[in-house]
C-alpha cells in the first residue's frame with residue numbers, strides 16, 4: 061500500500077470576477093520512505109498542491125489518503141489528530157520570533173500536553189539531532205537561515221510524524237547551506253523512516269535527494285518519473301529545460317544543429333554504461349568521424365547519469381549502424 065495517495069485533486073480559487081484552476085486533477089502515489097519531489101516553475105500550483113496534503117488548503121475536488129485514511133472525510137477533531145502525522149517546513153521558516161529556539165521546538169509538544177520533564181528530554185534530543193545544542197537559548201533573529209531551518213525541522217519532527225512536507229524549504233538558502241539541510245532531510249528519511257514530499261523550483265534539490273519526481277505545469281502533473289530516468293530520458297520539454305538549467309548543462313544555448321554539417325546526437329548513459337569506452341569503440345568499429353561538443357556527468361542519489369553531445373560525420377548507413385550499436389550498449393540516443 062502507498063503511504064500517500066493523492067487522487068484526482070483539484071483546487072479552484074475564485075472571487076467575484078475571476079476563477080483560477082491552481083491544481084487540476086492531480087493523482088500521485090507516494091511510497092513509505094520515499095523522498096518525492098514536485099518541481100515546476102512559479103505559479104505551476106506546487107504550493108497549493110502540497111498544502112492540500114494536510115488540508116491547509118481545502119481541495120475543491122478529489123481525495124487525499126494517508127495510510128488509507130481519507131483526510132477529506134475527517135471532521136475537525138480527527139483532522140487535528142491526523143495532522144500530527146504530517147510535519148511541515150517552509151521557505152521562510154515560520155518560527156515564532158518572540159520565542160527562543162528551545163520554546164519554538166517545544167511548542168508542538170506543549171500543545172500535546174506532554175509533561176515538562178518529557179518535553180525537556182525530547183527538545184534536548186532534537187537539538188542534538190539537528191546539531192543546534194549551542195543555540196538553545198538564542199532567538200530566531202540571532203540565527204542564520206540554515207540554523208533557522210534546522211529549528212523548523214526539529215519542530216516539524218518533534219511529534220514523530222510519518223510525513224514531512226517541505227514547501228521550498230531550501231529556496232532561501234545559499235548552495236552550501238542548502239546541501240547541509242538536504243543532508244539533514246536525507247538523514248531523517250534514512251534513520252527515522254519519515255516520508256518526505258518536497259516542492260522546489262531547483263533541479264539541484266531534485267538531483268541531490270529525491271527518489272522520484274513529478275513535474276507540474278499549469279496546475280497539472282505533466283511528467284512523473286524516477287530521478288534516474290528523468291535525467292536519462294526526460295519525457296517533456298520542461299524536464300529538459302530543468303536539467304539544462306543545472307550548471308554545466310549549457311548545450312541548448314551554444315549548440316545549434318544548423319551550425320554543423322554532420323548529425324548531432326545527445327547520448328545519455330547511466331551507471332555501468334557510463335564506464336564503457338563508448339566513443340573510442342564507435343570510432344574503431346565504424347567508418348565515421350566524431351566531434352565531441354559537450355559532456356557532463358550528474359551525480360544522483362543512486363547512480364551517475366552522463367550526457368555527451370557528439371557530431372557524427374559520415375554516410376547515413378554507417379550512422380544508422382552506430383545508432384544500433386549504441387542501443388545495444390544501453391546508451392540512450394537522441395538526435396538533436
Ligand SMILES: Nc1ncnc2c1ncn2[C@@H]1O[C@H](COP(=O)(O)OP(=O)(O)OP(=O)(O)O)[C@@H](O)[C@H]1O
Nearest residue numbers: 073080082100101102103104105106107108109261
Ligand atoms: N489564495 C489564493 N487565491 C487566489 N489565487 C491563488 C491563491 N493561491 C494561489 N493562487 C494562484 O494559484 C496558482 C498556483 O499558485 P501556487 O502558489 O500554488 O504555485 P507555485 O507553483 O507554488 O508557485 P510559486 O513557486 O511561485 O509559489 C497561481 O496562479 C496563483 O496566483
